[in-house]
Amino acid sequence: MPINYIYSEYEIVRNSDRCINCRACENQCANEAHYFAEGSENTLCDDSKCVNCHRCVSLCPTHALKIIKNGNTYKDNANWSDRTINELYRQASSGGVLLSGMGNPENYPVYFDKLLLNASQVTNPSIDPLREPMETKVSLGSRPGEIERDEKGCIKNNLPPQLSLSMPVMFSAMSYGSISYNAHESLARAAQELGILYNTGEGGLHEDFYKYGGNTIVQIASGRFGVHPQYLSSGAAIEIKMGQGAKPGIGGHLPGTKIVGDVSRTRMIPEGCDAISPAPHHDIYSIEDLRQLVYSLKEVTEYKKPVIVKIAAVHNVSAIASGIARSGADIIAIDGFRGGTGAAPTRIRDNVGIPIELALASVDQRLRDEGIRGNVSVVIGGSVRSSADIVKAVALGADCVYIGTAALLALGCHLCRTCHSGKCNWGIATQMPTLTKRMNPDIGYKRLVNLLTAWKHEIKEMMGGMGINSIESLKGNRLMLRGVGLNEKELEILGIKHAGG
Amino acid sequence: MQQEGQVRIPSGCAISGVLDKTGRRMSGETIIKSISVMHDRSNGLGGGFAAYGIYPEYKDYYAMHIFYNSVQTKRNCEEFLEKHFDIINLSKIPTRKVKEITDEPLIWRYFVAPMPTKLSESQLNEREFVAKCVFRVNTQIEGAYVFSSGKNMGVFKAVGYPEDVGRFYRLEEYEGYCFTAHGRYPTNTPGWWGGAHPFALLDYSVVHNGEISSYDANRRAIEMHGYKCTLLTDTEVITYIVDYLHRKKGLGFDEIASVVAAPFWQTIKSMPPKEREIHEYLRVMFSEQLITGPFSILVGFEGGMMALNDRLKLRSMVVGESGDTVYVASEEAAIRIIQPGLDRIWAPKGGQPVIVCLNGGGE
Numbered sequence: 001m002p003i004n005y006i007y008s009e010y011e012i013v014r015n016s017d018r019c020i021n022c023r024a025c026e027n028q029c030a031n032e033a034h035y036f037a038e039g040s041e042n043t044l045c046d047d048s049k050c051v052n053c054h055r056c057v058s059l060c061p062t063h064a065l066k067i068i069k070n071g072n073t074y075k076d077n078a079n080w081s082d083r084t085i086n087e088l089y090r091q092a093s094s095g096g097v098l099l100s101g102m103g104n105p106e107n108y109p110v111y112f113d114k115l116l117l118n119a120s121q122v123t124n125p126s127i128d129p130l131r132e133p134m135e136t137k138v139s140l141g142s143r144p145g146e147i148e149r150d151e152k153g154c155i156k157n158n159l160p161p162q163l164s165l166s167m168p169v170m171f172s173a174m175s176y177g178s179i180s181y182n183a184h185e186s187l188a189r190a191a192q193e194l195g196i197l198y199n200t201g202e203g204g205l206h207e208d209f210y211k212y213g214g215n216t217i218v219q220i221a222s223g224r225f226g227v228h229p230q231y232l233s234s235g236a237a238i239e240i241k242m243g244q245g246a247k248p249g250i251g252g253h254l255p256g257t258k259i260v261g262d263v264s265r266t267r268m269i270p271e272g273c274d275a276i277s278p279a280p281h282h283d284i285y286s287i288e289d290l291r292q293l294v295y296s297l298k299e300v301t302e303y304k305k306p307v308i309v310k311i312a313a314v315h316n317v318s319a320i321a322s323g324i325a326r327s328g329a330d331i332i333a334i335d336g337f338r339g340g341t342g343a344a345p346t347r348i349r350d351n352v353g354i355p356i357e358l359a360l361a362s363v364d365q366r367l368r369d370e371g372i373r374g375n376v377s378v379v380i381g382g383s384v385r386s387s388a389d390i391v392k393a394v395a396l397g398a399d400c401v402y403i404g405t406a407a408l409l410a411l412g413c414h415l416c417r418t419c420h421s422g423k424c425n426w427g428i429a430t431q432m433p434t435l436t437k438r439m440n441p442d443i444g445y446k447r448l449v450n451l452l453t454a455w456k457h458e459i460k461e462m463m464g465g466m467g468i469n470s471i472e473s474l475k476g477n478r479l480m481l482r483g484v485g486l487n488e489k490e491l492e493i494l495g496i497k498h499a500g501g
Numbered sequence: 502m503q504q505e506g507q508v509r510i511p512s513g514c515a516i517s518g519v520l521d522k523t524g525r526r527m528s529g530e531t532i533i534k535s536i537s538v539m540h541d542r543s544n545g546l547g548g549g550f551a552a553y554g555i556y557p558e559y560k561d562y563y564a565m566h567i568f569y570n571s572v573q574t575k576r577n578c579e580e581f582l583e584k585h586f587d588i589i590n591l592s593k594i595p596t597r598k599v600k601e602i603t604d605e606p607l608i609w610r611y612f613v614a615p616m617p618t619k620l621s622e623s624q625l626n627e628r629e630f631v632a633k634c635v636f637r638v639n640t641q642i643e644g645a646y647v648f649s650s651g652k653n654m655g656v657f658k659a660v661g662y663p664e665d666v667g668r669f670y671r672l673e674e675y676e677g678y679c680f681t682a683h684g685r686y687p688t689n690t691p692g693w694w695g696g697a698h699p700f701a702l703l704d705y706s707v708v709h710n711g712e713i714s715s716y717d718a719n720r721r722a723i724e725m726h727g728y729k730c731t732l733l734t735d736t737e738v739i740t741y742i743v744d745y746l747h748r749k750k751g752l753g754f755d756e757i758a759s760v761v762a763a764p765f766w767q768t769i770k771s772m773p774p775k776e777r778e779i780h781e782y783l784r785v786m787f788s789e790q791l792i793t794g795p796f797s798i799l800v801g802f803e804g805g806m807m808a809l810n811d812r813l814k815l816r817s818m819v820v821g822e823s824g825d826t827v828y829v830a831s832e833e834a835a836i837r838i839i840q841p842g843l844d845r846i847w848a849p850k851g852g853q854p855v856i857v858c859l860n861g862g863g864e
Binding site: 477 | 711724751756765767784786788793794812813815
């Protein structure tokens, strides 16, 4: 008998008047929280196995199930929360590092929720997107300093390669391996239909998906899994992943249990072998090394692909971004501390990095102060949850946003934050064939298209309200933002005024 | 209450402009008459004129028009000017007492040429040197404000109705080949003369009717290129954009129009390949200089004038032609009053520039 029995955080409540013992819940739960004992009259459950993913709740034909937070509690303590105590007990018994999935759930400020948008009144007409053109198209890439003309005086097209997107959104890096084949297919097809891009993450590109190359960003990270010349040339852009918002400063670890079949082939590593990405790139110990990798990749791809450098939002992010902007990168991607992950040490996820809104504001201003903001594009991610977040991010200075968690939610994810278990009941963050088949890419891609189509409408409505009919005119337009409940310092960093001012 | 420059003040307005393509000079009386018809489009809180070809005897010198709020400020500024320029001539700008115009600052005019030693020391070309000096005065010499700095042209502006401002500056005594005028309707009390239009830098001047929604995007982008927006007005940022694109980037005025009032992507898509490529290029290359929201502007420059509406045409603007003279105004009446017999009158479409230049020259 352990001295620190940890009561389950959630409790499965079954309405026995409704339950028909069809055992659907039992079949659906990979965690085996539900069971039907022979000879018993009722389906039973083991709360301790429940991760609160809502698969059973959603599929129960008689709506007999619900999951509630259980009321069991330690003695109230504002300093020692139940969660803190339980985590301590776990570590005391296991000696291990705590692991978590998805983004930082802790109660830090969400600055997007403290920003409010403007609208036109009297002096300037709002524009109705149903009647007038409303442009959301963006181009990402670097720009030359000067224009050039031919002998006849015509402007020569001296632009480096650009990424053209129908709206300022891309699907952020999620590797094949961390998520399933079907999830990847959904993202790729949706990106193609929407005229945007998705990102392979550090897992290589499955041979079936080369056909979506025009809508694919291929990533190269510290483990270099799945990287070869054809891979680099097959996408629309190459992303060097230096860091990730969910776990700045550390690498990645895909357990051997997920390295099966095609995942192993695509990553170019043996089956069952853990895929460990080192914390740093071992050929990049400083900024001058980064420059060499950027140009190595450009050489391999004959300067036809823009290179993105992705970093986590950390304390001196603006100085780092400035260095990257001068290192040949065409696009800088910044990932905030709320960004998701398949697995991260809990303490890292919950305590390292800074909010993306502040990182974005300071990077954008720093690059402007140095006069180089126009040379590169800036993409941000790390919990962009809605079209309003996108509009606010663009007004703060982003060219485009990455969405990861939001896309997974559209695919069925219920944010149970146990991706690291590999037993995703929704068929997303798993490689178990019985589970992956639950995610139908024909439906999945359509739901992603629906989500972003809806967001695009909303973005247009908000822009029209502000009297802006092109997204370029929203970019960095901080007068369109006001803060609520922010202190002077926060307003200064965000470069905005307080509401009413 | 905050002064102009500390707070952004949106305003509605009236604009008018006239240019004789033969270069024949006309009296300033004409433009006063035109703008006065649109009295109700302004509210007495700002009016002004830009006049081109008015200083033929000093055409090789930069004409600096400067407001001072005190004699001490004037002394400080003149000390700066003497250090950086050869001052060929200086005088008070002649004015007459008009009861509607009050609280005037000291208003002085200097014809100057950059000091050769200073110029070569700076490693800048002449125009950039002059522009930098203008910014120095306007941002660093408290109470001094250079509101006109071009060659053979001048800006005259004040707080008041434009017709009163014209009489105040005795504009009828000037003769030029091109005039533009502005009557301002700010939604707040600026009470400062520098905030009136036209806004000018070197020989570029802008009068503007509208309130642009892209303001802060444009401002933050242009400030990267060495400009400092001290007034927080649309006109100021538009002038800097024109200066940046024309003088620094070498774009023609037709290309500038394709940047600031860019054709919609759907229009670009249907263009012939070569044209499409250029327009796509301009939109990507100069995306931060796109201006959205309502505007009608008249850009004056050496040897010409450009009239341009925002791409949705959210502000009225008509153009008239009679012989070699071209007229532009917010309202047709403002043209008819000075030229009843027009050969042609039309309302240009949104985003379609009307660029008129002196015969055999311009730009």
